[in-house]
Amino acid sequence: MKRFTALLFSIFILSSCAELQQVVSQLPQGGDVLSNADIASGLRQALDFGIDKQVTKLTQEDGFFKNELVKILLPEELQKVDKTLRDIGLSSLADEGLKVLNRAAEDAVKEATPIFVDAVKGITFNDAKNILLGDNNEATEYLAIKTQSALYDKFNPVIANSFQKVGADQIWENLINRYNNIPFTNNVNPDLTDYVTGEALKGVYTMIAVEEKEIRTKISSRTTDLLRKVFALQD
Structure with missing residues (x-):
C-alpha cells in the first residue's frame, strides 16, 4: 500500500508532461521528438519483452526448480522436517518434496501471460513517465501493483490441482507423517498451496x-x- 501511495505521489509532483518532453527534445534524435505515445509504447515493449523472455522460462520443466533466483524452498516451519529427514537418511524423499512444490509453480505461471498483457496495455504516459524516471525495477513494481491480486486468484487453484496431478498431496502427506511419527517432534501441517x-x-x-x-x-x-530512444531518457 505504501508503494502504491508513493507511486501516486510521484506522478503528482512530477509537474506536467511538458517536463519530460523538454528532456526528450534535448536528445540528439535527428530532429525527431518522441511523443507521449512513443514513450508509453517503449515501456510497454520493455515489459512485453520481459514477460516473453523471462516468464516463459518459468513455465518450462525445472523453470523454478533449477533457477536459484526463484527456486521455491520449504517454508520456515517445514525446514526442520527437511533437515530431520535428511539426518535419518531420507534425503531422496526430501528432494522429491521440494521438486513437486516447484513443479506446481511452473504449471501455474502458464496462467500469467494474459493477465500481464492486459496490464501492460493499460500503461498511460503518466505511468510511463514515473516508471522511466524511477528505479531499475520500477516497471516491475508497477506491474505487481496491477496484477498481483488477479494472479493470486489464477495461480492458487492451478497449484492446488497441480499438487494432485503430480502427486504432491501424497508425497507431502507421507513426508509430514514420517516426520510427525519421529519421537520428540512437534506436528506440523502448513498451508502449502497458499505458500x-x-x-x-x-x-x-x-x-x-x-x-x-x-x-x-x-x-x-x-x-x-x-x-533505444525511450531508455536514452533515463541514461
Whole structure:
C-alpha cells in the first residue's frame, strides 16, 4: 500500500508532461521528438519483452526448480522436517518434496501471460513517465501493483490441482507423517498451496525485474529503435 501511495505521489509532483518532453527534445534524435505515445509504447515493449523472455522460462520443466533466483524452498516451519529427514537418511524423499512444490509453480505461471498483457496495455504516459524516471525495477513494481491480486486468484487453484496431478498431496502427506511419527517432534501441517502461490508470484516478478534491469543498464539489451530512444531518457 505504501508503494502504491508513493507511486501516486510521484506522478503528482512530477509537474506536467511538458517536463519530460523538454528532456526528450534535448536528445540528439535527428530532429525527431518522441511523443507521449512513443514513450508509453517503449515501456510497454520493455515489459512485453520481459514477460516473453523471462516468464516463459518459468513455465518450462525445472523453470523454478533449477533457477536459484526463484527456486521455491520449504517454508520456515517445514525446514526442520527437511533437515530431520535428511539426518535419518531420507534425503531422496526430501528432494522429491521440494521438486513437486516447484513443479506446481511452473504449471501455474502458464496462467500469467494474459493477465500481464492486459496490464501492460493499460500503461498511460503518466505511468510511463514515473516508471522511466524511477528505479531499475520500477516497471516491475508497477506491474505487481496491477496484477498481483488477479494472479493470486489464477495461480492458487492451478497449484492446488497441480499438487494432485503430480502427486504432491501424497508425497507431502507421507513426508509430514514420517516426520510427525519421529519421537520428540512437534506436528506440523502448513498451508502449502497458499505458500507456493506466494512464492510463485515472487518468482514471476523477480524474473521480469531481471529483464527490466538489463534493458535499463545495458544499451546492447535495447534491441529495437524504440527501446533505444525511450531508455536514452533515463541514461
